Amino acid sequence: MKKYTTPLIDELEKGPWPSFVTEMKKAAKTNEMANDAVGHLEKCYSTKVGYWKHGGIVGVLGYGGGVIGRYSELGEEFPGVAHFHTVRINQPSAFFYTSKALREICDIWDKYGSGLTNVHGSTGDLVLLGTKTDALETIFAEYSSRGWDLGGSGSALRTPSCCVGPARCEWANYDTLDLCYSLTQEFQDELHRPMFAYKFKFKMSGCACDCVASIARADMSIIGTWKGDILVDQKEVANYASKGMDINAEIVNMCPTHCMNYDGKELKINNAECSRCMHCITRMTKALKPSGERGATICIGAKAPIVVGSLLSWVVVPFIKVEPPYTEVKDLIRKIWEWWDDNAKPRERIGEVIEMKGMRSFLEAIEVAPMPQQIREPRKDPFMFYTEEDMVAFKAKEAEEKKTGKYKF
């Protein structure tokens, strides 16, 4: 094995935060590919440019995704990274593992790959970092025979991901782990065989804390919420106060809807005006908890800034029940994809298509009524579309009003 001197990246072995360079070197001790990856990286640091080529199309039989092809321009200098493809393994819901399962994953990877991983990728996959084209089929056979499948890539459903939710959090409004698993299973075909105009991501958070950043990073963000009052345990409120919490400053005055009141004794909430933002609940988890019906808000459209600026997901379905077998959610997803399919140009994310075609076209296709909950504020300009049916409806309403003598506006 070549021995690289790496004065620049060695600098990144210093300091308290765990060092990825140390990790790379650890793998490099026994792995040629990892060893060349170290040398290759030092080269980048010294010249301040990268040497990876545009990805090539590589993969496993019958799948259109799951592997990111990667080749170096410096394949001769660093043969271990001439090919350096990543394999995306679909992680289990909420990233729970047993040591047994992970050891198995490591064993296979040491055998066929670089011994380097990303635990996890930004989308959520367990990313195996660097292998050669001819190892891919074997790697897939090894993993899949043990119950692990590939994640998504390309113009496909991407690996869904969720927050830790009911497994270890008191605030989950639905079972994020189970929904994540169920949707991943339901849409295996869409995940493995790119047939969409572009990528599509699901992320599921159990509440407005959004610990999986769904509103910013998923085409479909499924965020838990409730319909009902926040129950207040006044004894626990008193406890927080006695432990030094300034309830007015920290809670009441920070409530965005100003629907709380605390007189030093009793904490009152005008629940009708609460927007369920979670601030008070997170800060007084022993004293406050939601009650009533549980479900989720469905938001659509987030994406990164390329090329006209990032999008955050938009509220589309203010409230939906999320209970096994999740038929309502799955039906909705199918309708969403159908409309997207009918309307997208290549490389158009769903948010971009909604922006192009208008929210109305989308809502009508997925059979959701217009609701003020979907918007932050109404339109400002007077340039509106009206269908013939709209006009008929307006006129009918006016006729009705004439009859009853009462306006309905």
Added chain:
Amino acid sequence: MKKYTTPLIDELEKGPWPSFVTEMKKAAKTNEMANDAVGHLEKCYSTKVGYWKHGGIVGVLGYGGGVIGRYSELGEEFPGVAHFHTVRINQPSAFFYTSKALREICDIWDKYGSGLTNVHGSTGDLVLLGTKTDALETIFAEYSSRGWDLGGSGSALRTPSCCVGPARCEWANYDTLDLCYSLTQEFQDELHRPMFAYKFKFKMSGCACDCVASIARADMSIIGTWKGDILVDQKEVANYASKGMDINAEIVNMCPTHCMNYDGKELKINNAECSRCMHCITRMTKALKPSGERGATICIGAKAPIVVGSLLSWVVVPFIKVEPPYTEVKDLIRKIWEWWDDNAKPRERIGEVIEMKGMRSFLEAIEVAPMPQQIREPRKDPFMFYTEEDMVAFKAKEAEEKKTGKYKF
């Protein structure tokens, strides 16, 4: 004179608010044109459509504007409105008149026009409503010989307008009446001879109350403001309190910057954090008043929604001195127009051009530095332009930092 039966518009003579129909009929008693205008309007009310044609180009010699040509499709049925042009008389600053002056205006108008007016038009002109083409030169001679000139129309500077300001308001930060007069005089040529890509409007308000709606309705909004503390007369504060004002609810808690404090005795203002919104001052005018340097904020670009939505004016010069002979303001205006001239396509308001070309191009042309006061928040996407000079400057700064060992960010 024809006698029209006007059952529909007669309905609008009922009720307490003064009736424009009554006004039209008043004029119609002695004026053929006004009489036909009444009949013509009744016709519109009965058919629910208007009958005015697209305007034609009419005017007075040497001027490109000041008259709006108007012809009816129903000229045969209503000969008095076959021609029905309006004449825009440039109003005096802040709409002050003497009865003598207005009587003179009325006398001339009764002689040559319909006897109907708009006091005033939305831009600010004293609008004379309805006359014939061949009367225009005479009308102009009669008015101009008595000291009245025409206002703007077409792709020209439009008649500037201002709030009542120092004439009858304690809050004016500069002399709105004098600036309005001075700019109107200075730019007579731009007002009378359309040479711009489109219309351009000035409006001047003495403070953030913006009583002439400049921020919403002027390409250049000149809004008075100050640099200095708000002086507090605690005795008057106590007076307001004793008269029943809930100072915390009405003032302190409504202060947008939360820079006020009232303990039931003393009202304190953290002036460094005040944004000079005027709320507290207007509600406690006897107790609070600004002090220090006076001037204005210049905002650019407001317009109506045609065709991609309305614009409000954008802050361009956070603070400018506004003192006779207003050289600084006038120079700025010339620079603004020059850039607009260089960059606008026909029918592009300045706000639209700034949107197209970017604020930087505009600010550089008018020699104003970028300042955070110009924006509500910085850009969100990472797609930035850098000039070669920018890069040189960034690198020079870094070199300097290396030398001094201190970052300047």
Added chain:
Amino acid sequence: MAIPQRKTDIGPPKYDQFLPPVIKKNYGKWKYHEVINHGTMVHVGESGDKLWTVRVASPRILATATIREHCDIAEKYCDGFFRYTTRNNVEFLVSDESKLEPLKKDLTARGFKMGGIGAAITNVVHTQGWVHCHSACTDASGLVKAMMDELMPYFESKDLPNKVRLAVACCVNMCGAVHCSDIAVVAVHTKVPTVAHENFKNMCELPTVIGSCPTRAISPDPANKSVKINAEKCMYCGNCFTVCPPISIKDPERDGVAIVVGGKVNSLRSNPKFSKLVIPYISNEPPRWPKAVAAIKHIVEVYAANARKHERIGEWIERIGWERFFSLTGIDFTFQSIDDFTFMRDTMRTSSTFKW
């Protein structure tokens, strides 16, 4: 009578000749003012001088006879000095207190209405309508008259949480302050324009017409040497009609009015705001537009009952949320209220927090 010698580029008369002596003396040196009632306020100078203002409603369309009546009154009580406001009311300026009550009595006797000062509804900024504009799809003055007849108590005497600024525009050009008003009416077309093909090539320029359409609904129609309009894409802005007379967009049964709310101009407390669409369509109902008037009155009343003191309509709505505005007013939420144009991105909700 010979026509006098014309002058050009003289500009307006200098304002100072129209200022009453008390203003000249106290110019820029006013100390404070007090609102006495919706019709009267007094300004006090540092000098101690006082100036009473009596504000009088105006229909804005004035016959010269009425202007002369204003002059008569001003001469009697104000040494001939008076002014109009930026919202087209008349203001009589009284420096001699003893003339104040007589003035008011006289005004009442003559049928003039005083009001609009303070936390009130004042005159409605509006436009030409059928009275003078070719572009109008309703009559602005008529709507204003009908509205203000209903809202008169708020002009004359009844208090509101804060000023409520109303406006009416007779087409989407919006020659007024509709786009930043507490409540406003904007008249809208709702039918795809038709093209008189036979006149097209003589009266219009093909590229101009095609370029005029913000939604690219217009394409060449070579067979007719004219253009055709894609109905799916047309949002009835009328811009094509403005640039090309053979294009016609008016339709008596389909033209109507929309109601927008929540705008403001000043920067007190919160930034200036655009008005937002809440009722997309009400049929054009001259002479008194009963439904539009009822809708406006209803919104004013819900605001009056729910807002905090000093909150403008838009501020109140932003505090409670638009979803609450719709539920409190009972106004139907329609697809038209969802922005599908310039500001779509910034107006959709990007958070699971809202009220049921």
Added chain:
Amino acid sequence: MAIPQRKTDIGPPKYDQFLPPVIKKNYGKWKYHEVINHGTMVHVGESGDKLWTVRVASPRILATATIREHCDIAEKYCDGFFRYTTRNNVEFLVSDESKLEPLKKDLTARGFKMGGIGAAITNVVHTQGWVHCHSACTDASGLVKAMMDELMPYFESKDLPNKVRLAVACCVNMCGAVHCSDIAVVAVHTKVPTVAHENFKNMCELPTVIGSCPTRAISPDPANKSVKINAEKCMYCGNCFTVCPPISIKDPERDGVAIVVGGKVNSLRSNPKFSKLVIPYISNEPPRWPKAVAAIKHIVEVYAANARKHERIGEWIERIGWERFFSLTGIDFTFQSIDDFTFMRDTMRTSSTFKW
């Protein structure tokens, strides 16, 4: 060894087999939790059961050897159960209180760092960088390491007003949460791409390349059977480079990083927010990017000194105003911070109210 039989479309293993018994028992029935310190929290079930979580920093790039070490530890203290977080930390799940302190001791002994829970700085969401991506104009992992070395106290022990979420993206594709982070670094190109004309026609499609440019800077270059790029219009997004390999945009001396601040994801108190640009350019300085790191630390410190408890960076800035953020931090305000793209309208100030 024979290769086993492959299976397709089986999806991931079902999560429940990886849940420790205490979680299975209390699944969906947790009552509350308490943060003990930045490294440890405890969740308490309705049943009274307790589950301690010890969070450990991870560089995200892990050698299998390190994963095996995680496994060793989990076996010793957690019956082999553990998890990773959505921000790539490791979490050891302890149901037996007696194992908690030994676990922590062992972790310390092995050099693992505990932290990131509560009002802290936790792991940095980041991307591939020079380690694996062709698009990278910096190295993400290196930047993260350099940043976190400096910010370690905020991970391990020091409190902040609220969580501060950091991110790094190695190009404007922003494969992470840069666009909604409290503070983030995004690597940017600053030089107009060059085109290797000779390869163009074999490797790229003309309309695709032209269409890829959001600012229409690219036009055909028929002489070279290629395209040319208008330098005036190019904003270095790299989209053309993504779709066409002969286009090259990397430049060692001009590539750099920008700093954005004030984003957030959750909806507590205020809506999710995008991050905004405050420092447009810092030279790429591997291996430790000293200026970028110093800038981030400086912003964290100014925030820590000025924000109210529970305020995220974006919330704090919105309360004090962006002009005050710039004056408090002393950061130069540049033209680059003024939006000239999609959101220009909504980001300019439309009011005369601001702070000096």
